[in-house]
Amino acid sequence: AMIRMKQHAPRRGAGLRATAPRVKTTPLLGYGSVEDAKYTALEDKIRLEHQMQPKIAVLIPVLMRPHRVAPLLASFRAATPESIAKIYFVAQRSDREELAAIDASGQTPILVDDADRSWAKKINRGYSATTEPWILLGADDLAFHAGWTDKISSLLIQFGGVIGTNDLGNAATIRGHGSTHPLVRRAYADIFGTADEAGKIVHEAYDHNFPDAELVMTAKRRALFTHVRTCIIEHLHPLWRKAPQDHVYQLGRRNWKADQALYVQRCKQFGLV
Secondary structure (H helix, E strand, O other): OOEEOOOOOOOOOOOOOOOOOEEOOOOOOOOOHHHHHHHHHHHHHHHHHOOOOOOEEEEEEOOOOHHHHHHHHHHHHHHOOOOOEEEEEEEEOOOHHHHHHHHHOOOOOEEEOHHHOOHHHHHHHHHHHOOOOEEEEOOOOEEEOOOOOHHHHHHHHHEOOEEEEEOOOOHHHHHOOOOOOOEEEHHHHHHOOOOOOOOOOOOOOOOOOOHHHHHHHHHHHOOOEEEEEEEEEEEOOHHHOOOOOOHHHHHHHOOHHHHHHHHHHHHHHOOOO
16 A cells, blocks of 8 residues: 555645655545545555566756756666666757767767747656656756665655655755755656645746755655655755856756746645745
């Protein structure tokens, strides 16, 4: 049976605890037969996959940082069993220097058009182009810590939603309330999806900021979020003084206020706060 984190919908503003998960076989939220059927379909899918080896597609949306390809791959390979996870770079066809670095590393990227520049769109395109039962929403400024897959091994088999990781930077992520680079069960994206669209992992209207926050809040509202503090995928971000500022980080901040306003609006619209 699928592990769920609550027996009922959380109160507004109340986070779902990431400890002592409960096993349930009946729908949680009582939103009616349509929503209840999604939980049943998710449980059926997990039951079919129960004996399969858990596999993770590690999606790495990239943009104009060819120098990050080699160190990211070195970190991933040193910390990750080949039998558990496979890395996929998601790059624009026009990003020639990035593509050259990926090619030199021996990887074959998932290619997208310039219209799919954003992190959210690249995540969704990577989801559509892969088949593994789990998807890690990554980036090129990560450092994988040893044993990260071991810490979530039981959840990969039984859990039906979104698993938060510890990025050692964002305060909410360290406390277990959020996750900048979570794992998402493919069946969850297929059946539930975003707050308003099945078959997608994140909402694509965000330019860069807040799609991960909405994903976590939506999974919490569905009682399908848990967090594993010991699963460490470190975010080497300038905010934590772990990387220099560059033009790509500046591009990501360009529409921060508009992204924040969209996040607030959607949280209110779908009862995520």
